[in-house]
Amino acid sequence: MSHYAFHERGKDVTLEADFVVVGSGAGGATAAAALARGGARVVVVESGAWRDPPDYPSTTYGTMRDLFDDWGSTFTRGRAFWPIVQARTVGGTTVINSAIAVRTPGDIFQQWEREHGVGGDAFATAMWTYQDELETELSVELVPERAKGRSNLLASDADAALKFGGHVMKRYVKGCEGNGQCLQGCKALKKQSTNLNFIPEVMALGGDIVSCAPVKRVLFEGKGAVGVEGSFAHPLTRARGGKFTVRAKKAVIVAASATHSPALLERSGVKSKALGKYFRAHPGTGIFGCYDEPVDMNIGATQGWASTQFRTDPGLKLETLAIPPEMVASRLAGGGTQLMEHVREYRHLAMWVHACRAESVGTVKNGFGDKPVVHYQLDEKDMLRFRDGMSLVARMHFAAGAKAIIPGIHGMPYKLGPDEVKLLESAPLDPRAYVAVLSHLFGGCVMGSDPSRSVVDANGRVHGYEGLVVADASAIPTNLGVNPQHTIMSLARYFANQLLS
Amino acid sequence: MGCAGRAVDEVVFVAVWLIRFAMCALMPRTPGLPGVEDTGVDEWVRTFRRESGLPIWAGVFFGSVLFMLLPLVTIGVPLPACFLSHRLLDKHAQKITSLPVYLIRQPIFLVKMMAGLCWGSHPDVRKHLHLTPYPADPGTWRAA
Ligand SMILES: Cc1cc2nc3c(=O)[nH]c(=O)nc-3n(C[C@H](O)[C@H](O)[C@H](O)COP(=O)(O)OP(=O)(O)OC[C@H]3O[C@@H](n4cnc5c(N)ncnc54)[C@H](O)[C@@H]3O)c2cc1C
Ligand code: SF4
Numbered sequence: 001m002s003h004y005a006f007h008e009r010g011k012d013v014t015l016e017a018d019f020v021v022v023g024s025g026a027g028g029a030t031a032a033a034a035l036a037r038g039g040a041r042v043v044v045v046e047s048g049a050w051r052d053p054p055d056y057p058s059t060t061y062g063t064m065r066d067l068f069d070d071w072g073s074t075f076t077r078g079r080a081f082w083p084i085v086q087a088r089t090v091g092g093t094t095v096i097n098s099a100i101a102v103r104t105p106g107d108i109f110q111q112w113e114r115e116h117g118v119g120g121d122a123f124a125t126a127m128w129t130y131q132d133e134l135e136t137e138l139s140v141e142l143v144p145e146r147a148k149g150r151s152n153l154l155a156s157d158a159d160a161a162l163k164f165g166g167h168v169m170k171r172y173v174k175g176c177e178g179n180g181q182c183l184q185g186c187k188a189l190k191k192q193s194t195n196l197n198f199i200p201e202v203m204a205l206g207g208d209i210v211s212c213a214p215v216k217r218v219l220f221e222g223k224g225a226v227g228v229e230g231s232f233a234h235p236l237t238r239a240r241g242g243k244f245t246v247r248a249k250k251a252v253i254v255a256a257s258a259t260h261s262p263a264l265l266e267r268s269g270v271k272s273k274a275l276g277k278y279f280r281a282h283p284g285t286g287i288f289g290c291y292d293e294p295v296d297m298n299i300g301a302t303q304g305w306a307s308t309q310f311r312t313d314p315g316l317k318l319e320t321l322a323i324p325p326e327m328v329a330s331r332l333a334g335g336g337t338q339l340m341e342h343v344r345e346y347r348h349l350a351m352w353v354h355a356c357r358a359e360s361v362g363t364v365k366n367g368f369g370d371k372p373v374v375h376y377q378l379d380e381k382d383m384l385r386f387r388d389g390m391s392l393v394a395r396m397h398f399a400a401g402a403k404a405i406i407p408g409i410h411g412m413p414y415k416l417g418p419d420e421v422k423l424l425e426s427a428p429l430d431p432r433a434y435v436a437v438l439s440h441l442f443g444g445c446v447m448g449s450d451p452s453r454s455v456v457d458a459n460g461r462v463h464g465y466e467g468l469v470v471a472d473a474s475a476i477p478t479n480l481g482v483n484p485q486h487t488i489m490s491l492a493r494y495f496a497n498q499l500l501s
Numbered sequence: 502m503g504c505a506g507r508a509v510d511e512v513v514f515v516a517v518w519l520i521r522f523a524m525c526a527l528m529p530r531t532p533g534l535p536g537v538e539d540t541g542v543d544e545w546v547r548t549f550r551r552e553s554g555l556p557i558w559a560g561v562f563f564g565s566v567l568f569m570l571l572p573l574v575t576i577g578v579p580l581p582a583c584f585l586s587h588r589l590l591d592k593h594a595q596k597i598t599s600l601p602v603y604l605i606r607q608p609i610f611l612v613k614m615m616a617g618l619c620w621g622s623h624p625d626v627r628k629h630l631h632l633t634p635y636p637a638d639p640g641t642w643r644a645a
Pocket of ligand 2: 178300301
């Protein structure tokens with residue numbers, strides 16, 4: 001049980017295990033822990049550095065530098081350039097996310113069975129059983145009363161008035177202190193990101209962790225995956241270090257995320273018609289409500305209230321979201337003294353967001369310097385959905401007593417009052433008018449029974465190859481309409497247990 | 502240092518200056534509220550240059566060049582932004598963030614985001630917003 005961090009040039013590392021897992025986020029860490037619990041020797045190879053809570057940054061700048069994948073500089077290529085936010089660190093995106101735990105809705109398994117020939121009742125039962133286990137292991141709890149903060153409470157008030165079917169969120173957090181810093185990593189040690197549980201458990205069970213180690217390619221002998229290789233990358237300078245090679249006696253499990261897994265398989269020479277296809281997301285954006293009394297949205301849980309009532313019609317999720325002041329400045333319109341007037345209002349702003357269950361599909365390719373290139377844009381139907389989300393969030397703010405909202409849509413007035421909310425119904429359908437973010441990603445190595453339309457089978461095994469499994473968001477063949485971590489983790493545990501059996 | 506090294510240094514010096522200029526103009530000091538120029542921007546931009554990856558640095562640099570060159574488009578004045586009066590610079594900073602051309606608006610958004618990152622993490626600004634100062638970013642990791 002060792003941890004291998006950055007090694008200088010000339011100091012190469014060679015390891016051997018039963019299984020090598022690429023990526024230590026929601027999928028990778030869960031799969032690795034399941035394999036290690038089953039008695040296998042596991043090596044986890046992670047592109048980012050291993051940062052413990054005392055190493056976490058405080059500022060958003062530090063977060064972009066230390067925790068984000070490539071400074072958050074990956075964006076969609078399409079009509080609009082929307083950022084794709086993911087982490088690059090031991091623990092993956094679970095370190096920077098809000099840890100919201102939502103069970104996979106039953107209709108998803110039916111859809112997978114109908115459209116992709118995987119899933120069905122037995123599969124659903126297994127997944128929910130794993131979700132029960134995960135909820136206990138990762139201390140899933142409701143956001144406690146003391147940690148709610150005013151923004152979340154206001155959203156509950158709005159929900160009570162509008163009957164939007166909302167609820168206090170359940171999260172993988174034990175005793176949240178409500179310091180609103182989930183994005184920067186929870187220094188209070190409350191959020192159960194995988195660097196704090198499954199990864200140390202893998203080590204305790206005799207496995208190794210190799211950090212600062214972006215895998216360049218999967219190694220094959222014929223059609224069998226036998227290991228991975230790459231060169232260490234310095235966490236700060238990105239300077240290239242020594243080489244690492246990890247041989248796998250039984251299988252290579254790729255869990256590098258919905259963007260990196262397809263890119264890695266492509267540069268490793270994996271042949272599949274569906275590779276890099278069917279990329280989907282929940283593009284989301286926020287609307288600020290302006291309140292008479294200070295809201296201080298950064299006091300309280302980063303996210304604490306949600307509604308899934310609109311998940312199937314029109315296909316939206318509503319949530320609260322506190323963003324730090326340094327991010328608020330760029331989300332408010334204008335520049336110069338005008339912008340400074342806008343930021344003065346910071347304490348009185350609450351941001352609530354919608355995540356759109358978009359049906360549009362995109363592609364992922366391996367780009368220059370191994371950076372994934374994502375082509376993705378919303379079609380008109382999704383833009384209509386997206387726009388509906390703006391109206392719903394606006395209505396919530398007014399129901400909670402906001403005196404105005406700031407929609408942040410290019411070409412529309414900076415602020416809208418309660419009587420002007422109808423204007424949102426004719427807001428532009430051009431994605432370039434919005435500042436949106438993609439943080440829930442799916443596909444690229446999708447699961448299915450037909451090798452011409454899918455990359456992996458119902459057990460996560462890559463069609464046509466031996467010993468190669470994908471166990472992360474990239475295997476998910478449809479858009480979920482709910483936060484994906486629970487589904488990813490249970491899927492990864494399911495695939496790992498199939499490997500053991 | 503060779504000629505090439507000196508040339509690179511000069512380009513970097515100009516780039517840092519351009520970025521700093523655009524950030525300060527986008528978030529200037531106003532009565533009772535610090536602007537970017539009050540929040541350690543020189544050191545911040547130098548650190549950003551040292552630490553950031555090429556894609557993001559190039560994007561911010563490009564946005565800052567556009568900011569310098571476009572007063573003609575925003576306010577109809579054929580001068581680089583650094584020669585504008587205080588009043589006109591402010592007008593330019595306001596207009597450039599809402600230009601209809603997306604390919605201009607986006608790089609400017611990036612510069613504005615950097616200005617926000619520098620500004621919003623400064624202890625004086627956080628105090629103003631009733632937030633406790635951020636502890637320093639440790640920038641550390643498990644080395645073994
Ligand atoms: C800001 C934010 C908030 C979110 N909030 C929530 C939430 O509250 N609830 C929820 O359910 N979901 C949330 N999500 C989404 C959720 O975190 C992700 O869907 C989930 O973590 C994806 O899991 P994954 O295993 O596919 O990828 P990740 O968790 O991203 O892990 C992939 C790992 O692989 C590593 N890697 C990539 N390439 C390589 C390579 N070549 N070699 C080695 N390692 C590599 C990466 O560095 C990374 O650590 C959020 C996402 C974001 C960005
Ligand atoms: S709100 Fe604060 S205490 Fe709660 S999980 Fe997030 S970072 Fe941790």
